[in-house]
Amino acid sequence: MTEKIAVDDLTEAQAKAELARLVVELKLADASYYRDDDPHLTDAEYDALRQRNSAIETRFPALKRKDSPSDRVGGSLADGFKKAQHLKPMLSLDNAFTSEDVRDFGDRIRRFLGIGAEQELALTSEPKIDGLSLSLTYRNGALVSATTRGDGQQGEDVTENARTIGEIPQQLSGDGWPDEIEIRGEVYIDTQDFLALNHREAEAGRKTFANPRNAAAGGLRQLDVSITKSRRLKFFAYAWGDVSSDFATTQTEAIAFFKAWGFKTNPYFQRHLRTDDLLLAYQALTEQRASLGYDIDGVVYKVDRLDWQQRLGQVSRFPRWAIAHKFPAEKAQTRLEAIDIQVGRTGTLTPVARLLPVSVGGVVVSNATVHNEDEIARLDLRVGDSVEIQRAGDVIPQIVRVVDPERENRSPSYQMPKNCPECGAPAEREIDEKGEEDVRRRCTGGLSCPAQIIEKLKHFVSRKALDIDGLGGRQIELFFDKGVVTAPQHIFQLSQRIAGTGLPALSRWDGFGATSEAKLLGAIEAHRAVPFARFLNGLGIRHVGETTSQLLARTFLSWSAFWETVIAAAEHAETEQEAYLLSIDGIGQTAVNSLTGFARQAHNREMLDALLSELQIIDAEAPSMGSVVAGKTVVFTGALETLTRDEAKARAAALGAKVAGSVSSKTDIVVAGAGAGSKLKKAEQLGLTIMTEAEWIEYIAAG
Numbered sequence: 001m002t003e004k005i006a007v008d009d010l011t012e013a014q015a016k017a018e019l020a021r022l023v024v025e026l027k028l029a030d031a032s033y034y035r036d037d038d039p040h041l042t043d044a045e046y047d048a049l050r051q052r053n054s055a056i057e058t059r060f061p062a063l064k065r066k067d068s069p070s071d072r073v074g075g076s077l078a079d080g081f082k083k084a085q086h087l088k089p090m091l092s093l094d095n096a097f098t099s100e101d102v103r104d105f106g107d108r109i110r111r112f113l114g115i116g117a118e119q120e121l122a123l124t125s126e127p128k129i130d131g132l133s134l135s136l137t138y139r140n141g142a143l144v145s146a147t148t149r150g151d152g153q154q155g156e157d158v159t160e161n162a163r164t165i166g167e168i169p170q171q172l173s174g175d176g177w178p179d180e181i182e183i184r185g186e187v188y189i190d191t192q193d194f195l196a197l198n199h200r201e202a203e204a205g206r207k208t209f210a211n212p213r214n215a216a217a218g219g220l221r222q223l224d225v226s227i228t229k230s231r232r233l234k235f236f237a238y239a240w241g242d243v244s245s246d247f248a249t250t251q252t253e254a255i256a257f258f259k260a261w262g263f264k265t266n267p268y269f270q271r272h273l274r275t276d277d278l279l280l281a282y283q284a285l286t287e288q289r290a291s292l293g294y295d296i297d298g299v300v301y302k303v304d305r306l307d308w309q310q311r312l313g314q315v316s317r318f319p320r321w322a323i324a325h326k327f328p329a330e331k332a333q334t335r336l337e338a339i340d341i342q343v344g345r346t347g348t349l350t351p352v353a354r355l356l357p358v359s360v361g362g363v364v365v366s367n368a369t370v371h372n373e374d375e376i377a378r379l380d381l382r383v384g385d386s387v388e389i390q391r392a393g394d395v396i397p398q399i400v401r402v403v404d405p406e407r408e409n410r411s412p413s414y415q416m417p418k419n420c421p422e423c424g425a426p427a428e429r430e431i432d433e434k435g436e437e438d439v440r441r442r443c444t445g446g447l448s449c450p451a452q453i454i455e456k457l458k459h460f461v462s463r464k465a466l467d468i469d470g471l472g473g474r475q476i477e478l479f480f481d482k483g484v485v486t487a488p489q490h491i492f493q494l495s496q497r498i499a500g501t502g503l504p505a506l507s508r509w510d511g512f513g514a515t516s517e518a519k520l521l522g523a524i525e526a527h528r529a530v531p532f533a534r535f536l537n538g539l540g541i542r543h544v545g546e547t548t549s550q551l552l553a554r555t556f557l558s559w560s561a562f563w564e565t566v567i568a569a570a571e572h573a574e575t576e577q578e579a580y581l582l583s584i585d586g587i588g589q590t591a592v593n594s595l596t597g598f599a600r601q602a603h604n605r606e607m608l609d610a611l612l613s614e615l616q617i618i619d620a621e622a623p624s625m626g627s628v629v630a631g632k633t634v635v636f637t638g639a640l641e642t643l644t645r646d647e648a649k650a651r652a653a654a655l656g657a658k659v660a661g662s663v664s665s666k667t668d669i670v671v672a673g674a675g676a677g678s679k680l681k682k683a684e685q686l687g688l689t690i691m692t693e694a695e696w697i698e699y700i701a702a703g
C-alpha cells in the first residue's frame, strides 16, 4: 500500500503508482463536490491528498502526469482545458482558388472513382463559415461532450461551454439518430453580435477582437461559462465523425437529418449535378456575402454520395471528396512607415515592412515580410509610400505594389544596411561557385551577434532538435535577456546559473510557479540524452539541416566516429576523411565545407565540449541492411495518404534507405503522392523508378 509510505521514502516506481492513485481519488472527490454537490471527503482529507500529490511531484518532477491534479482548480483546468480525443480525426480542407482548380477537383474525383462523363456526379455547395469547428458527441440522443478541433486528433473539452449555446441541442429531437454520433460543425458569432461585443469591450477599456472568428474562439474557450453564454455564439452543423451505425446515404440526406434532429443547418446548402453549377453557386455567394450577417471565407464543395466519399478517402489531412473554394485575397492600402531588419539564426538579414495598422478582411495588419533587398528594389519600396497589401487566409501579409510611385518628394531608395543592426559586424552577400550573388545578406558576426545567438538557441530547443517541452522562443528570450542562458550548455545548468546570477529561484519569476519550474526542469533533465541526428540538427550548422543530419547519423552511427572525421577533414584539406565525407550519397561540398568551417572555429569546439559534459548523444541504430531498399536513395513527393511525411521518411531511413529532398540521377526510387509536380516530372525524364505510396508500402513490406 503505497499510500502509507512517507513521500521521502517512496521509490520511483511507488511514486508513479501513487500519483496514478491520487489522480483518481481527487477526480472522484471533485466530481462528488462540484458535480453532485455531495462531497465524500472532509476538506482536510481533500487538502491532504492534494498536498501529497504536490510533494511527490516536487520530488519526482519527471513523473508529473499530463492530467495532474495540480494543474486543475476545482472542476476545471487552471491553465487550460482538459484534452479529449476525437474518435475520428477532424480533417481540414484542401483549397481551390480558381475555376480551373474546381474543374480539376471534379475531374480528379471522376478519375479516382472511374466514372465517365455520362455518369451523374452530384456535388453539394455550402458557405465556408469563418468560425471554429467543434465536435459534439451525442449518446442516445443526449449531448455528452463537446471538443474543439485542436490538432485534429485531440482537442479541448469545452462541454460546459457548449451547453450554453442555444443552437446546440442538449437532446436530439425526432428519431433515426445512431446511438452514438459525433456531430461536427462551426461555432461562430454573427456580425451584429460581434460589433456589439467590440463596442462593449472598447467602452470598458478592454482590447477589442480583430475579427468575429477570434471573438467566437475566445468566447468558447472560457473557464467561466457565463462569459461564453453572454457572447451569444451560434452553431451550424455540417459534418460528422464517428457513428455507431450508418444513418444516411448522401450528404444531402445527412444534412436533412441534422435539421430534423434540431440543429441549424446552412440555408445556402445546395445539390448540383454539374461541376460548372458549383461555380454559379460560388458567384452567387460572392454577391450575397456582405449581407449574410456572418463571416464566410469561401464555399465548400462535397461529393454527395457517402459510399463515394468513403471510397475517395483522404490524402494526409484532407478528404479527397471535399474542397474549399476560397474567396480571393483581401487587399487594402496603407502607408509604409519603416523598414526594419530582423537577423535570423544563420545571420540572414530579413527586411520587415512596418505599416500604418490597417484592417484587411477583418484582421489588423501592421507588419509585412519582404523577402530580401532585391524584392525591395523590384517593388521600389520607399519609406512613406502608400502600398497595397494583400492577405490570403492565415498567410503573412504581402506587399503587392506601391500605389503612388510618381509622388513627389519620395524618400531616397532604400539601402540595405551593410552592417548587422544587432551587432555591427559587416553584413555581406555571398558569392557562390558560379560567381552569382546570394539574394540574402548575412551578418558575419557569428556567435558574437546576440540576434544569431538567440535564434540559434531557439533552434537548438526546437521541435526537430532537442524538443524540450515548455522551453520555447519566449523562454529562451527571457533567459537570454537575464544573462542566464547565452550558450546551449547553459540550458542544462539552468538552476545553478539562475542562482549564480543572483536571481531568485525560477518559481518566483513572473509567469512561473513551483509547478512550471518543476515541469521545465524535469523536461530538461529528460533531454540529457539526445539522438545523434537531432543533436547535429540542433547545432544549426548551415547546410546541415534535418535530412543531412539524419543521413550523417545513419552513415556514421556513432557521434564520436563522425566528429573525429570532421575534425580530421577540418585540420587538413583534401584528406582521406574529407573524401570519405564527400563519398556519402547526398552529402556535397557545400555541406562538407560548412561542417569543417564549423569545426575549425575554436569557440564551436569549446561549446561542443561543454555540451558533451552535460549531455549524452545516443548513437544511431544500424539500419537493417537486409531490406530491399537498404542503401537506395528515395525521394518522397506530393501528398502522402496513409503515412505522414515524417513517418514515411523515418520508416525508409530505418530500412537503410537514404531519403533525399530532390530528384537527381543518383535517386533510385521516387514515391509520388497526390499533387506531385516538378519532382515527378524530373523523375520521369530521368527514367527513374516511380511508385505510388501503396506500391511503396507493399514493396518495403515484401522485403
Ligand code: IVH
Binding pocket: 091, 092, 093, 126, 127, 128, 129, 130, 131, 132, 133, 186, 238, 239, 300, 319, 322, 324
Ligand atoms: S466540412 C472533412 N463544411 O473549414 C470535412 N468545413 O478549412 C470537414 N468549415 O476545419 C469540414 N465551414 O472548421 C466543412 N461548411 C463547411 C465548413 C467547414 C467552415 C471549416 C472547418 C474546417 C475548415 C477547413
